[in-house]
Amino acid sequence: MIFMEVSSAAANTTVANYLPIVIQFIFAAGFVGTTMVATHLLGPKLQTKKKLQAFESGIKSVGNARQPFAVKYFLTAILFVLFDVEVIFLYPWAVNFMELGWQGVITMGLFMGLLLAGFVYIVKSGALDWE
Amino acid sequence: MTAVAWLIPLLPLLGFIINGLGFPKLNKKVAAIIGCGSVLASFAIVCSLFLQSLQTPLNHRIDLYTWIAAGNYTVSFALLIDNLSVIMMMIVTGVGFLIHVYSIGYMKEDEGFGKFFAYLNLFIFFMLLLVMGASFVIMFIGWEGVGLCSYLLIGFWWKNREYSAAANKAFIMNRIGDLGFILAIFMMFAVFGSSDFDKVFPAASAFTTNDSIIIAITLLLFVGAIGKSAQLPLFTWLPDAMAGPTPVSALIHAATMVTAGVYMVARSNILYSIAPVTLAVITVLGTITALFAALIALTQNDIKKVLAYSTVSQLGFMFVALGTSSFDAGIFHVMTHAFFKALLFLGAGSVIHAMSGEQNIRHMGGLKKALPITSFTFLIGTLAISGIPPFAGFFSKDAILTASYFNSTIIFLLLILTSVLTAAYMFRLYFMVFWGDFRGTHHQEEHLHESPQSITIPLIVLALFAAIGGFFGLPEIFGNHNWIHHYLSPVFSQNTRIMAHADSVMIEWLLVAFSLVVIVPVMWLAYQRYALKTVKVTLSEEQLPFWYKLSLHKFYVDELYDYGIVKPLSALAGLFSVAVEKKMIDGTVNGLGSITLFLSSQLRKIQTGNTGFYVFAMVAGMVLMLLFALAKLNVF
Amino acid sequence: MIPQIFQTVPIEHFVYLSAVLFVIGVVGVLTRSNAIIIFMSVELMLNAVNLLLVSFSSYHQDPAGQIFVFFIMAVAAAEVAVGLAIITMIYRNTHSVDINDMSRLKG
């Protein structure tokens, strides 16, 4: 077993070693908790019947609030995800910016150029036109 | 001439290409010239090879190019020209050419004329490949190719009919045979590292007699032969194949393709001589097939069906010859059989042609006046197949009977019985068709006519050979040395098991005597029953006196014949054809087909269309694979 | 670049965690019938692999594992884009994203 040595080494690990994970958990839970509590406390509370309706201004709400989104939202969201994720390739480049030098710049330029080409295609084919 | 031997298969292939591409634009005359001319040209080359082989035995290998190179195995596209392949080539191109000529007349009204010749040429090409191939792989190519052509040609007239169970049966049976053949080839690759004759046979000689590997290979090869040469239990496709045009029946299902199994066994005689067990199997199976098919032929009413069963029976004879190690007798019978059976089929075609497509012999009768040439040549064919000296069939059958006599008395007696039956059903056929009164419709009678020259000339030529072909293998007693035995001896000479039984003079005389003593009375009985008596007994008053003129004594013999021979044999034949052929063999074959289809209908239900199930199957598969792999490593 | 302290956590623990996550993903694919949720389960499987890769990367002191993770993320994003587009297309035609309704092709 390749992990044998590690397993034996694991004998002298302590709970303290898990501290970063514990801290991360605390942060994650704490952030969610804090935000929820904070909005609850900070928001002004005027709970009249009309206030609880989905729309005010005298227009009665009709049907289910869970209407399908317009596909346009969807398309934009999908495109956002695509371009957003590509950013992760910038991260290792940024970290090693100096070592990679000009070659890195050129490579990333090419990468961004290809992304940009995709973007141009999207704009040209009208995927971002709202109407 | 061996330098241009590669042209022999190439010419028919060219004919196929030209006719195939030209159809339907090419006019019929040109198509016929190309179709027949290419085969004739091949035949000419073969003839020159034959003449050469008469001086010095040929054993020439032509390596055209390396065909397959897979790892350690190479198969070169090589042709083998030796005396055995030359004699087979003679049969294929010679008889093939005559049948091509015959087809010009037979198919002239057909709109698929050019296509028909293209298929025929393609068939000749593959058949030549089969007999000329210098390795089992090449032979297999030809083997599959002729099967394919047979399939195409049987279906030639099936345009509007539903694709029937009969065709499937033919298909499955041939598949089973091919399976045996190809498995044998792969076994040869595994054992000898090659499938070339000149590597396999010397290597096989090193094995001891009855070595299990050799037995397995020979048995598998024989399974291939069973399928192709319509032996028990895979023979029922052959009568069904009669649906094709008659020249096809003559060429493929009588003269050439069905004898491929015989050729293959003869070619691998060295392998078989090491496996006496297989030879015994072949002998027994051949005998049973011969007897069995002859019994069935006795009661058939379709002219082509009778001939088809007769072919099966004669093929049985050939296998007995092989099984008793008289390979030359087997090939000799292949040759004479090609002559007389092609003749009979072509004659039948001529009759069918004259009868406007009628095939039921009960509706024929008295055709000898209208079709004199056909009738005469058919008679020669009948005499030849019945084994009447001096016609061809006598000598070849005689050689087989002699060989079987030295092998086993029971086999010998059964074959004698089969010979008698052969004479009985053939003369029944002959007399029913050509003698007696015409029993067809008035319309048919008006249109009775002798066939055109392109049909009668091949008949005459074949009749000539059917009459004299036997002298190629004159037995010792007639003073002449057995030509075919000596001609083929280079091929079979390495074979140590072939017994020299020159001291069989007594047997030879016995057989001649037997032919005259037994077969001639059978002929006479058949004449009584089928030529003189009205077959479909429509007793009208005018005819009765004629019958009474025949003596009471004769009537008695007739009764005896009826109750003593015909009735029991008919019953036996009925039993065989219903219980064994239909129920057992066809049942099994169709059963195999329907089981597979049933499996198919069940298996497709797994494909539910539900993605959830698909994913589940994937996961289940993964778990199984992991479990097996980890269990194999003893992880658990 | 990788905090030393993580390397003292036994690698098995990471393997177990990601195996569990992976199996949760598999079970999600197996049991749910909503195409989007199945898709999310697949993403969960991919992220389990990501976790496994980074922990091995840390264990082997080899950045290749992390590079691989980047590629998985990028490809997963592309897959999501294509997948959601297909699901949208189907929703427009059938007003359902239930895969049990999707069995016109069978046999």
Place this chain on the structure above:
Amino acid sequence: MMVLIILTAAGILAMFASVFNGRSVVLPVSLSGLFAAGYFALLEWNTNTTYFEAMRMDNFAIAFTVVCLFAAFVFLLLYHYMHYSSDVHYAEVISIILFSLAGVVVMVSFTSMLMLFLGIEILSLSLYILAGLKKKDLLSNEASLKYLLMGAFATGFLLFGIAMLYGATGSFMLSDIAYYLGLHKAVAEPFIVTGIIMLMIGLLFKVAAAPFHFWTPDVYQGAPTLVTGYMATVGKVAAFAALVRVFQLGFSPALETYQFLFAAVAVTTMFIGNITALYQKSVKRMLAYSSISHAGYMLIALMAANEVTNGAVLFYSIAYTLASLLAFAVVAILQQKSGSDEVSVFNGLSKSSPLMSITFAVAMLSLAGIPPTAGFFAKFYVFSAAISDGWVWITVLAIINSFISVYYYFAPVIASYMKKGNEEGIVLATPVKVLLAIIALLTLLIGLLPGSLSYLI
């Protein structure tokens, strides 16, 4: 590398052509891209050029690249002649095909697991989209969704396998993995075994081997016919090349841990494919099952894992690709004309289009493995690869299977020659005719001269 650049550039050009109203330049651009890519691939013959320790253009890679480029070339032409005026997404389809080819090139030339993953995904994502081309067609939708969900699921397994192997060996490089396996051969490591099997499953899914084949019939039937043809040829051949490559370059020292699994999968695949195909009315679906069974035959060569394997797989791929190209082309043309893909549309084809019926017959003969077509020798190679290592039982089963298959391959051929149908002539564009004739001739030629190809790799 040049090959990848050219294919990507051609794809981008084709993509832009659609938004800048340049439909007419799409075909010239894409075809010249294909030819240039083929040329540059062949330039590297016998050079074994390595790129970034991630790809190696060895002869294996080049041969498979060229086969896939040829298949793509055929489909581009067919697509052009059948859909130029009818499909609004004409240019996009072609650019997606070009992009997917970039994935194919990566898949057949990788030396690192990362590239294997990327190649597979580039190809698969393209195929997911292509399967759903007919946006309003519910069957096409369903095919696309099924393919996507199951494909993504299979990718999960593939990645998990890669991760396990990385954990055990510390590298993504095939050569490193092979080195490690060679060193620790005796050690039964669950990590390695699990890794190999998970990865195997991911790839077996792509080649449609049982029991990971369930997507195939549904997707093949639902997808537009030309796309199905593309999947069945390029998609399958590339996936198979990847499978061979990863097991040969990476895992060969651990042969005994997976060999019997391949044997079992191969046998199951052949039987399921062939037997289920018997009952199909739709020719497309029949061809889908047939393609499953062919994966089974090819797996036999892979399982044998000897010096014949590469040649056998390449030869089989070529024979299978040529025959499938013909078959799908004919089915696509008939389907466009009559709107159905049932066997009955073949009725009377020999009258209405002799060329199509004869080429289709050649294709079926080749797929059924009847001499002297390429398919016979393909099977011959594969079986001799198995038999030379003593795998007699599997050869017997494979031969039985190939005989079963003849039955269903003949059904449409019989329909086209022996049944009466619509005899109105079918008009084909001349390039399509020439293409069909050339592929059929190639099939026969390779059958007659198989030796010339077998020395390639």
